Amino acid sequence: MSEDPNIIAFCCHYCAFTAADLAGTMRQQYPVNVRIVRLPCTGRAEINMVLQAFVDGADGVLVAGCEPGSCHFIQGNLRAVKRVGQTKKLLIEAGIDPERVEMRHIAASQGPLFAQVSREFTEKIRQLNEEKRMAPTVAVAQGETT
Amino acid sequence: MSVTTLKSGSMLERVLVSGKFAVTSELGPPKSADVETIKEKAACLKGVCDAVNITDNQTAIVRMSSIAAGVLAMREGLEPVIQITCRDRNRLAIQADVLGAYALGIRNILCLSGDHQRFGNHPTSKNVFDMDSIQLVNVLKRMRDDKVFACGDEIRNSKKAPLVAPEIFIGAAANPFGDPFPFCVTRLGKKMRAGADFVQTQCIYDMDRFRRWMEMVRDRGLHEQIYILAGVTPLKSLRMAEHMRDNVAGLSVPDHLIERMKSAADPKEEGEKIAVEQMQELRDIPGVAGIHIMAIEAEKSVAGLAEKAGLLPRPIVD
Amino acid sequence: MIVAERKPFDEIFANAGKHHKVLLLGCGTCVTVCMAGGQKETGVLASQLRLASREKGVDLEVTEHTITRQCDAEFFDDTTSRLVEESDAVISMGCGVGVQFCSDRYPNKTVYPALNTEFFGATLEQGVWTERCAGCGQCIVDKFGGICPVARCSKSLLNGPCGGSADGRCEINPDVDCAWQKIYDHMETLGRVDELEEIQPLKDWSHNRDGGPRTVRKEDVRL
Structure with a gap:
């Protein structure tokens, strides 16, 4: 088993962050390597915040916002969806697997879902790290850069 | 009619001035330096029309220059109408070519904006559009009537040398179906005032709309000041009819023609039949001075069409 | 305003890769408004270059800096000049004018364009610009x-x-x-x-x- 990947989760204060809190209160287990950055809304998650996380050593970035239609700021979560899409393109250009960034919608009441998403995402990133370790010279997203 | 009143003396001009119904056609230069094709196409058109348009890098695809192909066609006994587009040359090049064309015996020139190069085989090229087709018409008129270049200099070798200006019968295109519709007639009027002697129209399928356009033309009295040659292109197949309807800007093919093409046993024959009917109909519209038969890459069919439409033999006008 | 678009990343990265230390110089005027070469876009490109160089094993150090206007001498202040001097090459996020102005100003540095300058245009809606003047x-x-x-x-x-x-x-x-x-x-x-x-x-x-x-x-x- 390879070591725990570094995961940054940009979480909206009104939903996913509360869900994370709830997960803790409910004694739900989720990986300790998931480090949460609280945002007032995922609409605050600018593209370069995500890229910067990778530059600073993150293996994966999770952006967790409200469900469509439930954004406290009307459509900040929908903007986040678009930005994550664009971020994936930029990561491909830089030779990084776009699967390393993911947008999820988690409501404030869904503590168990937060824990589950964290586990699944961590597992996915762990596998990507493993694949990369096995074939270090092959750019994961090769062929997609053009 | 005395020759001295003519502007160019071309056969096309003489036929039109004499009040006879004119027939012109089209010859597309080869996409190579091949001369034989021109000879073959010319043989099909000889004696069938009064003059033949020689296209200028039509649809922005490189072909033999219209002047060179026109001279070759002339050697085969045709009278060329050289097309000049504004897309590929600036005012220096075009005026130089007009002098050269005239010196080589060319007497008719048709001025066009030109299809955008995006559609051709050099979509990455730079276009020119130094002037538009109406300005080009006016440049030719000033060269002919005022014997000056666009800059105002006289067309002579030196101050003491004689003026030797190109005497050209000036043509332009007219689109009775373009948008904005009311502007189509305005544009014809502008071409007339700029100096066009004749226009050839876009091919006509929608006879009702063309009649409306001709009414507007007659209301303005334009038909008395410019010769209007109505364009006809025989449909070869249902696919062609649908393509013309759907993909050619400003061209409407009415449903009843589509129906006829659809139900025809021999669509090619039906298309020619339609063309003949159209020519006969167009001939009776007041203000239409002639027919321009555009049989795209089907020069062979022109003689038959003209024959069936009762346009042959062509008159000889001195 | 002058409207520009960022060049394909591969083209920029290929140029950057010829050097060890590059300065990514953003411009705070037209290209900021058309979201092609302002401070934000400079940051994004810098991150991409850092990630790509790490990923592809290229020894590249990227510095970012954005000035108010790259087409006016007065904005090339001492800090900017120092950063330029400390770098092997400059990648300008300005329009074609900015790239040249920068290049003129620092004749001993190669300045690469990061943008393709398109036209004089207007904002039709956020994220959509269109040509209006041919100058x-x-x-x-x-x-x-x-x-x-x-x-x-x-x-x-x-x-x-x-x-x-x-x-x-x-x-x-x-x-x-x-x-x-x-x-x-x-x-x-x-x-x-x-x-x-x-x-x-x-x-x-x-x-x-x-x-x-x-x-x-x-x-x-x-x-």
């Missing part, structure tokens, strides 16, 4: 209902539409408006359609770039 040097839009046929007609026709105008669209692309349809409609609204009967003479292109590179001098403000 021909002799504005005549008043004759055409405030719509420029030089910049907005695909063939720069001054006397009316070509045969390719259909349903208000240009023949080159159904997404492009026919400038002449717009001119006609606007002149109709203004009750000035009859003015379009006037034959526009040959345009004097000598004020355009065809007359050679242009310079404007306003004597009363020169020092």
